[in-house]
Amino acid sequence: MIDGPKLDGKVMVTGGAGYIGSHAVLALLDAGYDVVVLDNLVTGFDWAVDPRATLVEANVADDTKVRAAIRDYGVKAIMHFAGSVVVPESVSDPLKYYRNNTAASRALIESAVVEGVPHFIFSSTAATYGTPEKVPVAEGDPTVPINPYGMSKLMTEAMLRDVAAAHPMNYAALRYFNVAGADPQGRSGQSTVGATHLIKIAVEAATGKRSHVGVYGTDFATPDGTGVRDYIHVSDLAAAHVAALELLVATPAESHTLNAGYGKGFSVLEVLDAVDKVTNRTIERRLEGRRAGDPAMLISDNRAILETLDWTPRHADLDGIVRDALAWERALAEKGR
Ligand SMILES: NC(=O)c1ccc[n+]([C@@H]2O[C@H](COP(=O)([O-])OP(=O)(O)OC[C@H]3O[C@@H](n4cnc5c(N)ncnc54)[C@H](O)[C@@H]3O)[C@@H](O)[C@H]2O)c1
Ligand SMILES: O=c1ccn([C@@H]2O[C@H](COP(=O)(O)OP(=O)(O)O[C@H]3O[C@H](CO)[C@H](O)[C@H](O)[C@H]3O)[C@@H](O)[C@H]2O)c(=O)[nH]1
Incomplete structure (x- = not known):
């Protein structure tokens, strides 16, 4: 950023303290923003929060603590990553x-x-689409979640849309596809205990933390029968949040719902091949049944995010x-750890 932040206040x-949020904190701090983190540490870690940011330990549903933090720290934008993230658990x-x-x-949101916080950025998900009628899937395509996780996020999108129409607040809902990777400078990464994400599990297997990787389903209607996903580097995603914030500040009457992905899919087997290649090992794969x-x-059809935000993926x-x-x-x- 050449001119520095145009936001008159802090970003909450x-x-x-979680995986993606800690990378957004780094991206915001690197761009010159002041940051206050609000996290109840249920799956996050206090050590994951860059010391340049302030950590408030609270539940986002705790109105008293949240409102006090907004006032005390002069919060003028909220990036909302907090939530529960495991599809089968949902x-x-x-x-x-x-x-x-x-x-x-x-x-x-209330x-x-x-x-009077004027800008809100929300972690939504590709799971809002359910099983898309076509891929790549675009923002205007039907949203028919096939699990409660996706529905829980779609309901939040609906609240934001209605609230932004009624109150002086604009928002960006970013529908993340599959987030993976870690800060290339090694300052943060995914530390989730008992992670369920494919790339995290595969690198755990590569470092000896797990014995093997289960391949959940080999009979999908995909070229090799395994699930295909659009993996986006967490640092590119974090940068997209900063770009979204800049846009919300510059155009207060406009809100956006955008896919955040690269527009390219890889199967489970292709991902595991990449892990084998990078680690120069052969990680054991066990073919298992589909996961609920x-x-x-x-x-993703990612044309909208590329056209709307001042954002170019750097780690695709x-x-x-x-x-x-x-x-x-x-x-x-x-x-x-
Ligand atoms: N990881 C992905 O591939 C992916 C894909 C799409 C969307 N998302 C969304 O991105 C967001 C971040 O996911 P993540 O992968 O970083 O997960 P994470 O579990 O690492 O981070 C979630 C953070 O929120 C905190 N938290 C949870 N509930 C809270 C509450 N009620 N109050 C305060 N803090 C709370 C946790 O302690 C943790 O630090 C989530 O909203 C998730 O749904 C993630
Ligand atoms: O040990 C594993 C883990 C995963 N998979 C497979 O790998 C693919 C990716 O699975 P992940 O668990 O890594 O990610 P999901 O696609 O299930 O879900 C992720 O991306 C979604 C959007 O695409 C949601 O947003 C959600 O928050 C996030 O967890 C799927 O086909 C899954 O069946 C395996 O074969 N073995």
């Missing part, structure tokens, strides 16, 4: 997702409205994503 990053425990994603987001709630193929390379994820996994192992 909910979930900033199938077995849907009410957890409607509480911690939908109801907690409702409370946070706090934003009451305290998994669509066959999710690939599967091998590079795996290399960064592996470097972080090794750093975690060295620290005994």
Whole structure:
């Protein structure tokens, strides 16, 4: 950024002690923003928050603490990453997702409205599309989630749309595809305990933390029968949030719902091939049955985000994503985390 931030106040990053949020914190700080992280550390870590940011330990649904933080720190924008993120868990425990994603987001949005926060950026998901009728899937295509996780996020998108029409607040909902990789400078990465994400699991197997990788389903209607996803590097995604914030500040009457992906899909087997290549090892694969709630193929039509935001992906390379994820996994192992 040449001119520095145009925001007259701080950015609150909910979930900033988590995987994606901690990278957004880095991107914001690097761009010169002042950041306050609000996180209850349920899956995040205080050590994941860059010391240049302030950490407030609270639940986003705690109106009293959230509103006090907004006032005390002069928050003028909220990036809302906090939430529960495991698709199969949402199938077995849907009410957890409607509480911690939908109801907690409702409370946070109300706090934003009451305290007059003018800009809101929301972590939405490709899971809002369910099983798309066609891929690549575009923002205007039907949103028919096939799991409670996707529905919990779609309901939050609906609240934002209605609230932005009624109150002086604009928003960007970014529908992330599959987020992976780690800060190329090694400052953050995915540290989730008991992670369920494919690339994280594969690099855990590569560093000896797991014995093998299960391949969940080999009978999907995809070229090799395994699930196809659009993997986006977490640092590109973090940069997209900063670009979205700049746009919201520059055009306060406009809101946006944008796919965040590269527009290219890789199968589970292709991902595991990349991990084998980067690690120069052969990680054991066990072919297993399908996992509940998994669509066959999710690939973004990313033309809208490329046209709308001042954002160019810099890390759109599967091998590079795996290399960064592996470097972080090794750093975690060295620290005994
Ligand atoms: N990882 C992906 O591939 C992916 C894809 C699409 C969307 N998303 C969304 O991105 C966001 C961040 O995901 P992540 O992968 O970084 O997960 P994460 O679990 O690493 O981070 C979530 C953070 O939110 C905090 N948190 C959870 N509930 C909270 C609450 N009620 N109050 C305060 N803090 C709370 C956790 O402690 C954690 O630090 C989520 O909203 C998720 O749905 C992730
Ligand atoms: O051990 C594993 C883990 C995953 N997979 C497969 O790998 C693919 C990717 O699975 P992930 O768990 O890494 O990611 P998901 O596609 O299930 O979900 C992720 O991306 C979604 C959007 O695409 C949601 O936003 C969600 O938050 C996020 O977890 C799927 O085909 C899955 O079946 C395996 O074969 N073995």
